Amino acid sequence: MAPRKKLQGLVAATVTPMTPDGQINLSVIRQYVDYLVSKQNVKNIFVNGTTGEGLALSIQERKQLAEEWVRQGKDKLDHVIIHVGALSLPGSQELARHAAAIGASGIAVIAPFFFKPTSKDELLAFLREVASEAPAIPFYYYHIPPLTGVKIRVEELLDGIKEQIPTFQGVKFSDTDLLDLAQCINKNGREEFVFLYGVDEQLLSALAIGANGAVGSTYNYLGQKTNMMLQAFAQHDLALARKYQFLTGEFLNFVIKLGFGVAQTKAVMTFVSGIPMGPPRLPLVKASEEFIAKAKAKLDSIVWPTN
Numbered sequence: 131m132a133p134r135k136k137l138q139g140l141v142a143a144t145v146t147p148m149t150p151d152g153q154i155n156l157s158v159i160r161q162y163v164d165y166l167v168s169k170q171n172v173k174n175i176f177v178n179g180t181t182g183e184g185l186a187l188s189i190q191e192r193k194q195l196a197e198e199w200v201r202q203g204k205d206k207l208d209h210v211i212i213h214v215g216a217l218s219l220p221g222s223q224e225l226a227r228h229a230a231a232i233g234a235s236g237i238a239v240i241a242p243f244f245f246k247p248t249s250k251d252e253l254l255a256f257l258r259e260v261a262s263e264a265p266a267i268p269f270y271y272y273h274i275p276p277l278t279g280v281k282i283r284v285e286e287l288l289d290g291i292k293e294q295i296p297t298f299q300g301v302k303f304s305d306t307d308l309l310d311l312a313q314c315i316n317k318n319g320r321e322e323f324v325f326l327y328g329v330d331e332q333l334l335s336a337l338a339i340g341a342n343g344a345v346g347s348t349y350n351y352l353g354q355k356t357n358m359m360l361q362a363f364a365q366h367d368l369a370l371a372r373k374y375q376f377l378t379g380e381f382l383n384f385v386i387k388l389g390f391g392v393a394q395t396k397a398v399m400t401f402v403s404g405i406p407m408g409p410p411r412l413p414l415v416k417a418s419e420e421f422i423a424k425a426k427a428k429l430d431s432i433v434w435p436t437n
């Protein structure tokens with residue numbers, strides 16, 4: 131899938147549908163793609179990331195999922211980015227080669243987080259060895275220090291990165307350190323690289339400092355609303371953009387207090403879309419019925435602007 135345009139706007143971090151007994155469920159991916167496009171107006175996806183439980187899947191499962199998303203996304207989606215990060219370099223390289231071979235629009239990689247890189251050079255060396263296995267497609271660094279524990283500043287990482295990784299295209303920035311993000315954008319320019327923000331409840335702040343778009347779990351079911359926020363922001367209607375951000379925040383603030391993660395995202399996506407996303411994989415456990423009832427009532431109670 132050759133990307134026709136530069137990646138920008140919203141990217142849904144897809145959940146991995148599973149059967150009730152915990153096997154990956156490829157059979158609903160077609161319906162999932164159609165739902166994102168027709169109901170959420172989201173035409174970019176990020177597969178096998180955090181929300182997709184990529185690190186809890188086998189290499190074989192990750193390949194099967196990547197293939198199905200690319201197949202079903204053909205002629206419907208603009209970008210299918212496959213997350214190929216893994217704890218071992220050979221695992222990550224194998225996934226990178228596979229993603230390129232099946233026609234993914236790009237690959238993304240998190241920092242390995244059992245044996246962690248302790249410096250920019252160590253991290254860059256790992257990323258370079260993965261990126262070079264897919265030399266014809268864009269490469270994105272997936273920065274998510276709350277989960278990886280790798281806190282190397284992106285500002286530092288980007289310094290001279292193109293010489294090391296010619297396919298480097300941008301960052302999925304899932305951290306609240308907006309000073310780091312701002313420095314990245316200020317030094318490199320939002321035209322040079324793509325900066326996709328990954329903390330959905332704070333997206334408007336990231337847009338204000340120049341983020342090109344966002345990758346996140348909520349764009350699966352609040353994509354349409356968040357697109358309205360992006361539109362309001364683009365039209366300099368900050369008051370309206372804030373309304374959308376505050377309402378998304380109201381929902382997330384509510385569910386975060388109840389305990390919110392990938393399992394709960396799967397449950398919310400199931401009741402909003404009607405597509406059965408199934409349980410998460412251990413060690414994650416499925417959301418409780420109580421959570422589902424409360425989250426649904428909260429989401430239903432929100433009155434969105436009609437403009």
Ligand SMILES: CC(=O)N[C@@H]([C@@H](O)[C@H](O)[C@H](O)CO)[C@@H](O)CC(=O)C(=O)O
Binds near residue numbers: 304382
């Ligand atoms: C830690 C985490 O899961 N963060 C989410 C957010 O979308 C997050 O669910 C949202 O901001 C709610 O807190 C994304 O950054 C993760 C993501 O994009 C991915 O699945 O790779």
